[in-house]
Amino acid sequence: MRTAYSVESVRAGERVVMDRGPEGVLMQRAAAGLAAECARLLGKVYGARVTLLVGSGDNGGDALYAGARLARRGAGVSAVLLAPERAHTGGLAALRAAGGLVVGADEARAEGVVARAGLVVDGIVGIGGRGGLREDAARLVAAVRDAVVVAVDLPSGVDADTGEVHGDAVRADVTVTFGAYKPGLLIDPGREYAGVVRLVDIGLAPADLGRAEAEALQFADVERLLPVPGGESDKYRRGVVGIVAGSERYPGAAVLAVAGALRGGAGAVRYVGPAADAVIARFPETLVSTGPPSKAGRVQAWVVGPGLGEDAERLGEVLAADVPVLIDADGLRLAGERDVRERRAPTLLTPHAGEAAALLGVAREEVEAGRLSAARELARRYGATVLLKGSTTLVASGEGPVRVNPTGTPWLATAGSGDVLSGLAGSLLAAGLDARDAGSVGAYLHGLAGRYASEGAPVGAHDVANAIPAVWREVGRPDRG
Numbered sequence: 174m175r176t177a178y179s180v181e182s183v184r185a186g187e188r189v190v191m192d193r194g195p196e197g198v199l200m201q202r203a204a205a206g207l208a209a210e211c212a213r214l215l216g217k218v219y220g221a222r223v224t225l226l227v228g229s230g231d232n233g234g235d236a237l238y239a240g241a242r243l244a245r246r247g248a249g250v251s252a253v254l255l256a257p258e259r260a261h262t263g264g265l266a267a268l269r270a271a272g273g274l275v276v277g278a279d280e281a282r283a284e285g286v287v288a289r290a291g292l293v294v295d296g297i298v299g300i301g302g303r304g305g306l307r308e309d310a311a312r313l314v315a316a317v318r319d320a321v322v323v324a325v326d327l328p329s330g331v332d333a334d335t336g337e338v339h340g341d342a343v344r345a346d347v348t349v350t351f352g353a354y355k356p357g358l359l360i361d362p363g364r365e366y367a368g369v370v371r372l373v374d375i376g377l378a379p380a381d382l383g384r385a386e387a388e389a390l391q392f393a394d395v396e397r398l399l400p401v402p403g404g405e406s407d408k409y410r411r412g413v414v415g416i417v418a419g420s421e422r423y424p425g426a427a428v429l430a431v432a433g434a435l436r437g438g439a440g441a442v443r444y445v446g447p448a449a450d451a452v453i454a455r456f457p458e459t460l461v462s463t464g465p466p467s468k469a470g471r472v473q474a475w476v477v478g479p480g481l482g483e484d485a486e487r488l489g490e491v492l493a494a495d496v497p498v499l500i501d502a503d504g505l506r507l508a509g510e511r512d513v514r515e516r517r518a519p520t521l522l523t524p525h526a527g528e529a530a531a532l533l534g535v536a537r538e539e540v541e542a543g544r545l546s547a548a549r550e551l552a553r554r555y556g557a558t559v560l561l562k563g564s565t566t567l568v569a570s571g572e573g574p575v576r577v578n579p580t581g582t583p584w585l586a587t588a589g590s591g592d593v594l595s596g597l598a599g600s601l602l603a604a605g606l607d608a609r610d611a612g613s614v615g616a617y618l619h620g621l622a623g624r625y626a627s628e629g630a631p632v633g634a635h636d637v638a639n640a641i642p643a644v645w646r647e648v649g650r651p652d653r654g
């Protein structure tokens with residue numbers, strides 16, 4: 174599991190470690206890790222041109238000490254100081270002692286120093302930052318030409334707790350972060366600015382950090398959560414998932430939701446609705462019926478909504494069932510906040526940004542810029558688990574860290590891809606996973622399936638569904654290296 178902590182938790186953890194050890198030890202560990210990563214990126218340190226962008230806080234201190242280490246190994250290191258009178262005193266002395274050059278941000282040569290660099294270290298601002306880059310910093314960052322950009326702790330201008338970016342921010346190739354991941358490094362848009370993220374251990378233990386804010390499942394976590402049938406399993410023990418989707422106008426949504434559900438681990442898939450002929454023609458193993466959901470037979474979890482049109486009646490019947498329900502697409506529009514909140518069994522809502530915006534009564538851009546708060550707010554209002562789809566899919570429940578999905582490809586943004594995900598995650602719900610696990614494991618498999626199916630080319634939603642078994646085999650293989 175990749176676990177991220179809020180700035181408040183990181184600062185509290187740092188205080189615990191500082192009380193245990195000698196003064197300045199954390200910054201020295203941070204600087205050593207940062208310098209090692211810069212050296213790795215440079216290949217040859219001797220003779221390399223390194224420019225440090227140094228702000229007024231300890232983030233700049235890290236950059237200065239790391240710069241001193243690189244200068245001692247023969248790099249030509251220049252520090253551009255954004256606030257010369259407040260730059261970290263010890264770091265500055267160390268850099269000067271190692272033969273580094275110091276330039277003020279307003280000096281005529283500052284931009285040239287940035288432009289000529291082979292590697293730029295962004296030590297403008299770290300977890301103490303507020304808002305986007307200020308004008309002088311933005312001007313210097315814009316002067317970067319071909320350099321590799323390494324962000325110290327997080328890219329300056331990115332909000333550490335949310336991944337939000339208000340104004341300009343540094344676009345890093347690599348971010349070297351200290352002690353713990355911050356949510357802003359896992360969640361877009363911040364994640365995109367961070368590039369490859371490397372975590373440096375500075376001695377903070379999880380016990381020092383307290384409650385995690387966000388977490389991203391890794392391969393081994395997903396493997397552990399996948400439902401595996403035992404020798405005694407029959408279709409009911411494996412779980413039956415019911416799909417209420419599709420309409421005369423949109424039969425395809427039903428076929429795609431069933432396609433996802435058949436690959437999600439449930440023992441059987443029931444389809445209830447007007448697209449039964451289309452479903453059975455494509456998937457003869459589906460149990461189909463055209464009557465009301467309440468008469469369809471035993472079901473351990475429902476999926477309702479893809480291509481449903483205006484059928485509020487069938488939706489109402491599904492919501493009244495005392496089993497987990499996944500609501501997607503048209504179902505989200507039709508389901509009342511109160512109807513969902515009053516349910517006793519778990520509910521999983523799976524909106525994309527546009528649908529989430531409509532439910533919250535805000536603009537889509539607002540949801541995209543503040544994904545974490547949008548997902549949390551929806552979960553709170555509906556008393557449900559919310560899977561917010563998009564460039565980084567998030568799964569938020571009332572309590573516990575928000576799950577951030579690390580898989581996916583922009584090619585997944587294709588018609589019908591969400592229908593496949595709803596069937597897949599619903600099937601995992603029926604197989605016994607709780608709403609948070611079903612949503613996050615579903616998103617993980619779906620994202621990887623998108624990558625497998627696409628390999629860099631456009632894909633159709635049915636290709637994504639077809640790739641799920643290969644992903645499942647890969648993730649579930651116990652001997653995987």
Ligand SMILES: NC(=O)C1=CN([C@@H]2O[C@H](COP(=O)(O)OP(=O)(O)OC[C@H]3O[C@@H](n4cnc5c(N)ncnc54)[C@H](OP(=O)(O)O)[C@@H]3O)[C@@H](O)[C@H]2O)[C@@H](O)CC1
Nearest residue numbers: 187199200203230231232298299300301302303304305326
């Ligand atoms: N604590 C520890 O033990 C360890 C901490 N470590 C390191 O310290 C970092 C945290 O250091 P920090 O607390 O000094 O804050 P930091 O991020 O450098 O910036 C704060 C200053 O920036 C300013 N400022 C604010 N917004 C701004 C903006 N948009 N654009 C420009 N400037 C802006 C603001 O001043 P202002 O100008 O607003 O008065 C304030 O003075 C952390 O990320 C990690 O790298 C590691 O060494 C490991 C051990």
Ligand SMILES: [K+]
Nearest residue numbers: 295298325329
């Ligand atoms: K930084």
